[in-house]
Amino acid sequence: MEEVKFINQSTWKQKLNTYKMHPGSFLMLLLVGLSAIATMGLLLFLIAYILMKGVPHLTADLFAWEYTSEDVSMLPAIINTFFMTAISLLIAVPCGIGAAIYLAEYAKRGNTFVKVIRLMAETLSGIPSIVYGLFGMLCFVTTLGWNYSLLAGACTLSIMILPLILRTTEEALLSVPDSYREASFGLGAGKFRTILKIVLPSAVPGILAGVILAIGRIVGETAALLYTSGTVAEVADSLFASAETLALHMWVLSGESLYTNQAYATAVVLLVVVVLINGLSGMVAKKIAKQ
Amino acid sequence: MKQAELGAKNQPMEKAVEIFFLLLACVSIVAVVVICVFLFANGLPAVTEIGVADFLFGKQWRPGENKFGIFPMIVGSVYATVGAILIGVPIGVLTAVFMAKICPKKLYKFLKPAVELLAGIPSIVYGFFALVVIVPIIRNTFPGNGLSLLSACILLGIMILPTIIGVAESAIRAVPESYYEGALALGATRERSLFKVVLPAAKSGVSAGVVLGIGRAIGETMAVNMVAGNNKVIPESIFKGVRTLTTNIVMEMGYATDLHREALIANGVVLFLFILLINSIFFILKKPEGGRKKNGRKAVDA
Structure with missing residues (x-):
């Protein structure tokens, strides 16, 4: 019985012979393996390096409630980052998912209007x-007069992550087999009901993957925020107060040679946050996929 | 009979939902247009003032001397x-x-x-x-x-x-x-x-x-x-x-x-x-x- 099981699997010796006859194939295999090792090695080295350099400098001072030039506390920045992420997602996720539903479920394939939307989304991304x-500065900060503020930053970011969510959601929706929809229609459900109860739940892991990427972009974003949310290192007490996120905080610290150690420590916190977000969302996605 | 009635009742709802999603889909278009308008309206006057060729192909960027060439x-x-x-x-x-x-x-x-x-x-x-x-x-x-x-x-x-x-x-x-x-x-x-x-x-x-x-x-x-x-x-x-x-x-x-x-x-x-x-x-x-x-x-x- 055992032998029957493995009858269509080549032995190591056979594989070796094949590669001897096709050195090109072996070379490609080698390159593929090396690339994968390089990618992983890079990630592990980066994380290990930042942790080794940063963890010793994680002092209680860095998490003091108030920011002063002595303690260089990052707690206000952490709280600001949380608000910034929440508000941006609140605006972008419903928009992105709704648009993706239209593109994937309602629009006819090859429709000119759909092509325009897709072109615009690609352009945005x-x-x-x-x-x-720059746009956020010109539109929200100057023209609408919100100054450097949490809201200006969040609005800018939500436009920035919109195409990401749209794209991943659309891909997730398209990967749901048509037989699901047909079965639902066959049972008498309407289009909206089918989307809400059948298609969307099946696509949740894919959508979540997009939202994860989006959160990562928000947490790590600096360039779009520098001239929209400003760099006041205090907890924003309103939507119209300047809110420095953690990444911006690190940018300010790394610009001053005095605070290199604190920059390492901030990098550790940023890394931990990113790892936590990724891990959590991965777990959620797995759970939903099982159901 | 009941099924058909329900279906008919849902028709306007279905249409409204579709239009709602359509509007959300349009957000991308609006965003691109607004970004274009803001950038071009604020940036193009400078280009005409500096001169297109001087701006794009000028090799010197010296704001103090009013030289704005972005070629480098x-x-x-x-x-x-x-x-x-x-x-x-x-x-x-x-x-x-x-x-x-x-x-x-x-x-x-x-x-x-x-x-x-x-x-x-x-x-x-x-x-x-x-x-x-x-x-x-x-x-x-x-x-x-x-x-x-x-x-x-x-x-x-x-x-x-x-x-x-x-x-x-x-x-x-x-x-x-x-x-x-x-x-x-x-x-x-x-x-x-x-x-x-x-x-x-x-x-x-x-x-x-x-x-x-x-x-x-x-x-x-x-x-x-x-x-x-x-x-x-x-x-x-x-x-x-x-x-x-x-x-x-x-x-x-x-x-x-x-x-x-x-x-x-x-x-x-x-x-x-x-x-x-x-x-x-x-x-x-x-x-x-x-x-x-x-x-x-x-x-x-x-």
């Missing part, structure tokens, strides 16, 4: 964050 | 992006092939979150990492102080990896398994099947990933600012400092006024036009394949 920063 | 920055951006693509695309696509088709499931469980983590690491952390690791290595190995075009290229090559891997991997996975098996059945080795059959079939998705990568490389600001040296001249070698279109804005916007400020916004407009150009090239490249898809099986389309 290509726009550099510094250009979003 | 344009060249800097192009160099840095090309370097990043040369480093990032081969490694990224090959890693994607490994993850989609070669690596065992157990390893994949570790690899996939790792790549997602790479994508999640903030650019400022990459920049800082490059500043404290890559720049010293280059300073000690090559001439110059390490703050150079080469540092920027390596840094950007690393930063676009997760973008390219993520998109390319899902594109490769979307290729029907029958293509791969068909090639194997014809006697091709695993690698030959992957690179001659599966990868070409995934071309549209892979190039979408590359374009996203190019966008990220051109648009990257803060990290590049930290390692590129920011010299306002066209670099003579890859070991010389370079200033890109993005870093020019971020370095001077904080204190710029009047014409200087408008020139920086115009600089942003040029960056924007660059992106539009790349996007158009991408769409032209992508079209023939879209045509072929229509004649092909529907499963491929989805």
Whole structure:
């Protein structure tokens, strides 16, 4: 019985012979393996390096309630980052998912209007964050008179992450098999009901993946925020107060040679936040996929 | 009878829902239009005042002397992006092939979150990492102080990896398994099947990933600012400092006024036009394949 099981699997010796006859294939395999190792090695080295240099400088002072030039506390920046992320997602996620539903479920394939929307979304996703920063500065900060503020920053960021959410959601929706929809229609459900109860739940892991990427971009964004949310290192007490996020805080610190150690420590916190977000969302996605 | 009535009752609701989603879909269009209007309205007056040729091809950027030529920055951006693509695309696509088709499931469980983590690491952390690791290595190995075009290229090559891997991997996975098996059945080795059959079939998705990568490389600001040296001249070698279109804005916007400020916004407009150009090239490249898809099986389309 055992032998029957493995009858269509080549042995190591056979594989070796194949590669001897096709050195080109072996070379490609080698390159592929090396690339994967390089990617992983890079990630591990980066994390290990930042942790080694940064953890010793994580002092209680760095998490003091108030920011002063002596303690260089990052707690206000952490709180600001949280608000910034929440507000940006609140604006962008419903917009992005709604638009993706239209593109994937309602629009006819090859429709000119759909092509225009897709073109615009692609355009948006290509726009550099510094250009979003410029636009945010011109539109929200100057023209609407919000000054450097939490709201100006969040609005800028929400436009920035919109195409990301739209794209990933659309891909997730398209990957739901048509048989699901047909079965739902066959049972008498309407289009909206089918989307809400059948298509969307099946696409949740894909959508979440997009939202994860979006959160990552918000937490790590500096260029789009420098001239929209400003760099006041205090907790924003209103939507119209300047709010320095953690990444911006690190940017300010790394610009001053006095605070290199604190910059390392901030990098550790940023890394930990990113790892936590990724881990949590990964777990959620897995759970939903199982159901 | 009851079913039909319910269906009829739901008709206006269904229509309203569709229009609601349609409006949300229009947000992207509105956003692009508004961004264009704001940038062009604020940037173009400066260009006419400076002169189009002097602005685009002027080799000197000296705000104090009212000289606003962004040619060195344009060249800097192009160099840095090309370097990043040369480093990032081969490694990224090959890693994607490994993850989609070669690596065992157990390893994949570790690899996939790792790549997602790479994508999640903030650019400022990459920049800082490059500043404290890559720049010293280059300073000690090559001439110059390490703050150079080469540092920027390596840094950007690393930063676009997760973008390219993520998109390319899902594109490769979307290729029907029958293509791969068909090639194997014809006697091709695993690698030959992957690179001659599966990868070409995934071309549209892979190039979408590359374009996203190019966008990220051109648009990257803060990290590049930290390692590129920011010299306002066209670099003579890859070991010389370079200033890109993005870093020019971020370095001077904080204190710029009047014409200087408008020139920086115009600089942003040029960056924007660059992106539009790349996007158009991408769409032209992508079209023939879209045509072929229509004649092909529907499963491929989805």
